[in-house]
Amino acid sequence: MPFLEQMRAAEPDAAERKRRTWVFVPYDRINDRIGPLAKLAPAEAGLILIESHAKGRNRPYHKKKVLVVLSNMRHFALEQQARGVAVIYRNGPPSYGEQLLELQRELGLPSIHLAEPAERELRKDLETWQAKGLDLTIGPDDAWLSTAEDWSAVFGDEPASAPQVGGRGQRQFLMERFYRYMRKKTGILMDSPTKFVGGQLSFDADNRQAYRGEVPVPTRPSYPPDAITLELIEWLSHNGVPSIGTFDGFDLPVTASDCRAYWQFALKELLPNFGPYEDAMSSREPMLFHSAISALMNVSRILPQDVIRDVADAYDRLQLPLARAEGFIRQILGWREFMRHIHRVTDGFRTVEQRPDPPSNRSANEYSALLVKERNDAAPDRPATPSALDAHRPLPPAYWGVPSGMFCLDTATSQVMFQGWSHHILRLMVLSNLATLCGFSPRELTDWFWVAYVDAYDWVVEPNVLGMSTFADGGITGTKPYVSGAAYINRMSDYCGKCRLDPRKSTGPGSCPLTALYWSFLERHQDLLGSNQRLRMPYNTLNKKSASERTELRNRAERAIRQLEAGDLVD
Structure with missing residues (x-):
């Protein structure tokens, strides 16, 4: 029997629903040792799990992220049934809050218990439907280690x-x-x-x-x-919800x-x-x-x-x-x-000065359009757009797996497109470093990380990208931009030895553009960053370069940016 039919067939009757305490467990709190569920004996507990198509349509998530979330939810439902917990499982187009209100009215459920949602997006969704009659009892989220x-x-x-x-x-x-x-x-x-x-x-x-x-x-x-995951793959392949990856x-x-x-x-x-x-x-x-x-x-x-x-x-x-x-x-x-609290105290960076990307970003390329097509900057709760370094170039095709000719970038993006994951240094010192050096939009880079990584949620991706990785927050999260030239990549990886671009050359034919991009970035932002003590040594070096050398570096950097934006190979 298909999973959803199996869950429907096992739903508790009216008498059973009445004697149970009902708990909504969101997609990111799949554990019976935290939240209200942990405080109930299995015979007293009722569990509500919801799959929302609206969540999937918010942005084109990586297929593997959707799969790891939904398959773990479905297996969790079966595990809880085996413990003696009554389970109501729903899959539908509306948001989580709307489906909860429908359930509450349809089945006569009393106040539904849950821990405070970790994601701001979910909190706002539930608040909307609470205002329309959804009765919730919200307690602290004890999955965190700090308060x-x-x-x-x-x-x-x-x-x-x-x-x-x-x-x-x-x-x-x-x-x-x-x-x-x-x-x-x-x-x-x-x-x-x-x-x-x-x-x-x-x-x-x-x-x-x-x-x-x-x-x-x-x-x-x-x-x-297994059979449950294979059924999900089949359903997700034909449900019409946009996604990336494989x-x-x-x-x-x-x-x-x-x-x-x-x-x-x-x-x-x-x-x-x-x-x-x-x-x-x-x-x-x-x-x-x-x-x-x-x-x-x-x-x-x-x-x-x-x-x-x-x-x-x-x-x-x-x-x-x-x-x-x-x-x-x-x-x-x-x-x-730390990052969770940064997101909380800045209200998802909405308290930071906003510098929205220009409307031209919407149609800069088909890949940018994929990220921004659902974004409504006129909405009252639009995404935060800090950009302390005034970076607004659209994210180039290379981030979606189009070859750039830069081995480090192509290795990182191909891994992400296939796996939905890379470790933190590729995120910081390849993907974010290049975006910061080139002046690609921090908001667009954040949205890319959000859809591309299996572990991305608003509380983690926004502070890591808008804060530490791109310095878009102006220094709330980090004391300086995390940027480097080719020397760091060459020292910490085997990438440069497999690349046709030479990390030891900063200008001229066959040179790696990362070093030119680095010096040009520092030059471009000297008024803002020149007094930063953590950048004193590189600025001392920059100030010793001749005008002609600076011009060569600037020209090399600008050529590489143009090629990346056009989806051409960097040469």
Whole structure:
């Protein structure tokens, strides 16, 4: 029997519906150990799960993202039935809030319980339908490791805004301060309430090696699609909802037991070598020793508190070196929680000065049109458009897999188009770095990350891209733009040796444009960034270059941008 028919046939009758406490579990909180569901005995609990076509039509999500979310939801429904929880499962065109109101009226359900939604988009949807009669009881979201009170304890309650650029006249939040507080609060990797294990907060400096094949990368477990996932693939292939990427090669876990096994493999086989190579890039081993659990953690199949506990325990048992354990924990207890709060206190960056892209971006190329066709800038809750560096060029075809001739970019985008994932350094130092150097729209880049990655949700993608990656927020999230020339890519990867463009040449035939783009970026923004102390050394070098050398660099950079925008090979 098809899944949805099976769920309909098993729905509880009126008497059963009346005696149960009904809980709505959103697409990103698929776990019975968090939220209101965790507080109910199975025989008392009723679970509501909803698939919304409206969500899918908001933007053309990667096929593998849609699949990992919906397949995990469907398996979760069956797992909860097996526990004795009554389940109402719906699939329909309306939004989540509208379907909940329809259910409440159709079935006579009392107030529906849920934890505060993690995504702002979902919160706003539910608020709309609450105003039309939807009765909800909303509690705290205990999937997070920190609270608004924790944030206020570190940074106070003053709103975050950025009326100026480069750290002048605005709030600036440093992740290190928040991470330091969270380590002390949780006691993770602490020798005493005030003393960090190993005598220091971070061992990031130990984790910056390039990978040259020194250690073999273990073969990851694979979870081929089962009957439920195959049925979803068939349905999604013909439902008319726009999407990108491919279903081919999908092998992520979709059951609770397989998700746990996936994490245990990463903990035991990958993390012992994760630290030194966490910033490395390899065309032969694109995933290297990264756990790649973010897609599962962001839908709560794997809980961050479990992951942190397991890593700390592995260090205590001498199964993980301290630098590896601390580096991994910092990403979750520090950066992940920090970014969530940045998104919260800026209202999704709507408190930051807005500089919308010009209307010409709408039709700049067919790929830009794919991202912006549903965007309505006149809507009262339109997406945030900060652009402190006044960057508004449309994202070029290369980000959608059209060959650019730059091996680093083409390697990253081809991996994303197939897999829906790449590790953080490709995101930051290849994809975002190039976009920032060229002046591509931060909003459009954010929307691209949002549709292209299996782990992307508003609270994570917007602060990471509009904040850290592009400096569009003017310095709220990061103290400087994260930009580099070809030398960084050459040092940290094997890409340059496989590219026809020479990283040692910044101008002339066969030169890699990244270095010219870097110097031209600094020149273009010297009035804004020249006083930034973290950029003092590169600006000293730039100021020593002759006028003719600057002109050559500028011309090389402009030629590369034109070729990228046209979808031509960079030469």
